[in-house]
Amino acid sequence: MNNKTNRKQDALDYHSKGRPGKIQVVPTKPTNSQRDLTMAYSPGVAEPCLRIADNVEDVYKYTAKGNLVAVISNGTAVLGLGNIGPEASKPVMEGKGLLFKIYADIDVFDLEINAKTPDEFVAIVKALEPTFGGINLEDISAPTCFEIERRLKAEMKIPVMHDDQHGTAIISGAALLNACEIQGKKLDKIKMVVNGAGAAAVSCSKMYLSLGVKKENLVMFDINGLLTPDRTDLGDIRMEFATERKDIKTLAEAMKGADVFVGLSAGNVVTPDMLKGMAKNPIVFAMANPDPEIAYDIAHNTRKDIIMATGRSDFPNQVNNVLGFPYIFRGALDVRATAINEEMKIAAVKAIAEIAKKPVPEAVNLAYSTTNLKFGRDYIIPKPMDQRLIIEVSTAVAKAAIDSGVARKVITDWDAYAEELRTRIGSDDKLLRNLTNQAKQNPKRIVFAEADTYKILRAAQIVKDECIATPILLGNVDRIKQIMKDNDLDLGDVQIIDPREGTEETEKYAQYLYNKRQRRGVTLFEARKLMIDRNYYGASMVQFGEADALISGLTKNYVTTIKPALQIIGTEEGVSRVAGMYMMITQKGPVFFGDTTVNVNPTVQELVDITVLIEHSVRQFNVTPRVGILSYSNFGSNDGPIPEKTREAVRILHEKYPDMVVDGDMQANFALNPELLSDNFPFSTLVGRPANTLIFPNLESGNIAYKLLQEIGGAEAVGPILLGLKKPVHVLQLGSSVREIVNMITIAVVNAQEKSVAVEPAKSVKR
Numbered sequence: 001m002n003n004k005t006n007r008k009q010d011a012l013d014y015h016s017k018g019r020p021g022k023i024q025v026v027p028t029k030p031t032n033s034q035r036d037l038t039m040a041y042s043p044g045v046a047e048p049c050l051r052i053a054d055n056v057e058d059v060y061k062y063t064a065k066g067n068l069v070a071v072i073s074n075g076t077a078v079l080g081l082g083n084i085g086p087e088a089s090k091p092v093m094e095g096k097g098l099l100f101k102i103y104a105d106i107d108v109f110d111l112e113i114n115a116k117t118p119d120e121f122v123a124i125v126k127a128l129e130p131t132f133g134g135i136n137l138e139d140i141s142a143p144t145c146f147e148i149e150r151r152l153k154a155e156m157k158i159p160v161m162h163d164d165q166h167g168t169a170i171i172s173g174a175a176l177l178n179a180c181e182i183q184g185k186k187l188d189k190i191k192m193v194v195n196g197a198g199a200a201a202v203s204c205s206k207m208y209l210s211l212g213v214k215k216e217n218l219v220m221f222d223i224n225g226l227l228t229p230d231r232t233d234l235g236d237i238r239m240e241f242a243t244e245r246k247d248i249k250t251l252a253e254a255m256k257g258a259d260v261f262v263g264l265s266a267g268n269v270v271t272p273d274m275l276k277g278m279a280k281n282p283i284v285f286a287m288a289n290p291d292p293e294i295a296y297d298i299a300h301n302t303r304k305d306i307i308m309a310t311g312r313s314d315f316p317n318q319v320n321n322v323l324g325f326p327y328i329f330r331g332a333l334d335v336r337a338t339a340i341n342e343e344m345k346i347a348a349v350k351a352i353a354e355i356a357k358k359p360v361p362e363a364v365n366l367a368y369s370t371t372n373l374k375f376g377r378d379y380i381i382p383k384p385m386d387q388r389l390i391i392e393v394s395t396a397v398a399k400a401a402i403d404s405g406v407a408r409k410v411i412t413d414w415d416a417y418a419e420e421l422r423t424r425i426g427s428d429d430k431l432l433r434n435l436t437n438q439a440k441q442n443p444k445r446i447v448f449a450e451a452d453t454y455k456i457l458r459a460a461q462i463v464k465d466e467c468i469a470t471p472i473l474l475g476n477v478d479r480i481k482q483i484m485k486d487n488d489l490d491l492g493d494v495q496i497i498d499p500r501e502g503t504e505e506t507e508k509y510a511q512y513l514y515n516k517r518q519r520r521g522v523t524l525f526e527a528r529k530l531m532i533d534r535n536y537y538g539a540s541m542v543q544f545g546e547a548d549a550l551i552s553g554l555t556k557n558y559v560t561t562i563k564p565a566l567q568i569i570g571t572e573e574g575v576s577r578v579a580g581m582y583m584m585i586t587q588k589g590p591v592f593f594g595d596t597t598v599n600v601n602p603t604v605q606e607l608v609d610i611t612v613l614i615e616h617s618v619r620q621f622n623v624t625p626r627v628g629i630l631s632y633s634n635f636g637s638n639d640g641p642i643p644e645k646t647r648e649a650v651r652i653l654h655e656k657y658p659d660m661v662v663d664g665d666m667q668a669n670f671a672l673n674p675e676l677l678s679d680n681f682p683f684s685t686l687v688g689r690p691a692n693t694l695i696f697p698n699l700e701s702g703n704i705a706y707k708l709l710q711e712i713g714g715a716e717a718v719g720p721i722l723l724g725l726k727k728p729v730h731v732l733q734l735g736s737s738v739r740e741i742v743n744m745i746t747i748a749v750v751n752a753q754e755k756s757v758a759v760e761p762a763k764s765v766k767r
């Protein structure tokens with residue numbers, strides 16, 4: 001099998017393997033008991049029915065209507081595959097449903113209907129109004145689609161949008177604005193050729209005119225050729241785009257000297273020769289799906305000065321309505337808009353265009369396995385996986401709906417709305433965001449021991465750009481500068497120090513180390529030698545206040561990295577050991593895990609010390625700790641070294657720290673499930689709310705638990721946060737990602753800020 005055949009088979013397998021298709025219906029309420037079912041269905045369900053019967057608006061309160069969109073097609077213009085019928089359109093409609101869900105948390109029923117005439121179609125869709133919060137029409141051929149949409153918009157009170165028309169117009173409008181900016185073209189001067197005169201082409205062209213393109217500069221073709229006033233087969237809507245020009249007949253002639261080509265027709269209808277005839281710095285949007293009017297690579301090989309976009313996800317510049325419809329409907333549903341009007345569409349165009357000009361979040365680079373997405377010829381519009389889209393576009397659409405008077409619900413707290421949008425797509429890393437904001441209020445100097453690696457430099461660039469920290473780089477100066485140059489990084493006048501070269505401070509640091517370790521076998525000669533090691537040098541900088549925190553460990557093992565910090569900085573007053581903690585960002589909020597990095601098999605007293613250290617540190621993140629000390633038993637239900645150790649640690653903690661909310665020995669599910677805990681152990685000090693801090697009885701259980709949660713549970717692990725040192729030093733996990741490093745730097749900055757402001761630990765009582 002060649003590659004193409006392979007891909008076709010893969011696509012068929014993707015759809016047929018396991019449960020056929022791509023979607024399913026998932027209950028959102030508990031259905032575990034008889035009681036649940038009496039509420040979900042008869043008799044309980046009668047109550048919301050009666051409320052809605054009394055007040056029809058209550059349908060939004062008691063049912064899924066407000067978040068439910070119908071994706072409806074009759075299969076007459078499915079992608080560029082033509083009139084293949086409603087059944088054959090179902091994979092596309094299920095796909096649209098999937099995209100609505102993953103990008104904007106909108107639930108979709110896809111409806112493929114046998115309705116060819118506008119009358120049939122309109123009658124069916126109108127009758128569905130009670131069920132849905134919005135109607136997304138899809139892949140209905142022109143000109144029928146125009147009449148269907150016009151009538152439904154006029155006759156329904158929920159938003160109706162034909163995605164191929166307006167979704168495509170919005171995203172390609174945004175792309176056109178940016179492409180013209182990059183190519184130095186003015187919208188009111190560009191000469192444009194549009195191939196296709198169907199649903200998408202007509203609507204996109206109307207959008208371009210409203211953005212400034214001149215009608216006399218736009219020519220349009222359908223399958224029969226150029227649209228001209230003498231044609232009798234066009235109808236009113238297409239006739240609007242008939243040209244008076246007499247000098248052209250064919251597509252090739254029209255392309256000569258054109259600045260922009262827009263294809264919304266069929267695959268492979270444009271030739272390299274046609275591109276060669278276009279003006280300097282041409283813009284080509286070949287948007288037919290699945291095959292563009294001209295293949296991406298061919299276009300690129302033909303013209304080096306081109307901006308080339310297609311509707312496909314496997315090339316740069318995917319101009320596809322997926323960037324629009326999820327967020328447009330999200331905004332419209334959230335203000336219960338009665339329509340999607342011009343104001344809302346223009347707001348979406350501008351929001352999408354603006355996102356592309358801002359620095360690209362690392363998560364997006366990572367999602368697309370690239371390091372340097374930057375506004376330019378290969379990045380004219382945001383990528384579909386960019387989570388800024390939901391925030392920026394839905395907010396812009398919702399605001400425009402309110403301002404233009406079509407909203408039935410008004411949003412006033414836009415910060416809270418942005419928060420709600422983030423939660424919807426599962427990026428509710430609120431704690432992390434708060435920490436970032438806290439870090440920005442008083443950025444600290446962070447010294448990086450491994451600055452000669454791309455990931456550290458990229459993270460340093462991010463924290464510098466976002467004003468989270470001032471980086472100090474340790475390593476070979478030439479090498480660091482070369483990596484920055486190769487990767488287009490610009491850290492301005494960043495301080496770069498090579499400890500191997502020796503500095504004015506080296507002798508001071510060596511003397512200090514010698515004084516501290518001379519009775520532990522370190523000679524002055526050795527101390528001087530150790531100072532060429534970047535971990536020793538970095539820890540000394542922190543000790544002497546020449547940096548506020550040290551970050552290391554990306555390329556070395558934990559012990560090698562932590563040793564210099566322990567020798568030079570040492571542990572906090574009254575703290576006998578260090579411990580490591582992870583902040584796990586889960587769907588249910590942050591949970592702190594410890595000790596996950598340092599103490600292999602702590603004794604009872606060590607477990608007590610670790611708990612006190614972690615409890616104290618959780619407070620520093622403005623979280624009130626509720627600590628579960630974990631075991632495989634619950635409150636004495638099992639014997640064995642681990643239950644006994646954890647039980648004894650809890651006894652000591654209860655006695656010595658009566659204010660600390662801590663309990664155990666307990667299994668993880670009891671610590672995290674308040675109902676389970678109160679039903680079975682109502683005496684526990686943790687009853688009421690779940691634990692947010694979990695102490696593990698040994699290193700293996702802690703390490704295994706956090707990695708499982710990360711890999712299977714989809715939690716983000718922030719850490720390991722090293723606790724117990726006098727000054728902040730943080731040791732990265734071997735091979736951490738840029739995002740993980742940035743998170744760690746943020747924690748280090750907050751940590752450095754906190755070191756100057758003592759946080760009250762849980763009070764101990766004297767025995």
Ligand SMILES: NC(=O)C1=CN([C@@H]2O[C@H](COP(=O)(O)OP(=O)(O)OC[C@H]3O[C@@H](n4cnc5c(N)ncnc54)[C@H](OP(=O)(O)O)[C@@H]3O)[C@@H](O)[C@H]2O)C=CC1
Pocket residue numbers: 076077078079080081139140141142163164165168195196197198199200201221222223224263264265266267269287288289290310311319320321322
């Ligand atoms: N990237 C994106 O986001 C989107 C891409 N599209 C793509 O755009 C294309 C059109 O979709 P849509 O408007 O919904 O469909 P329609 O059926 O409404 O329109 C298709 C149009 O293309 C014309 N056409 C077909 N073949 C040719 C050809 N060889 N030369 C010139 N014109 C031709 C048809 O002409 P005639 O009227 O004479 O039949 C018709 O005007 C599809 O490939 C679709 O996948 C659509 C929406 C979004």
Ligand SMILES: CC(=O)C(=O)O
Pocket residue numbers: 078079080139163164288289311320321322
């Ligand atoms: C993307 C889309 O909607 C289409 O090609 O029809």
Ligand SMILES: [Mg+2]
Pocket residue numbers: 079138139163164
């Ligand atoms: Mg479509």
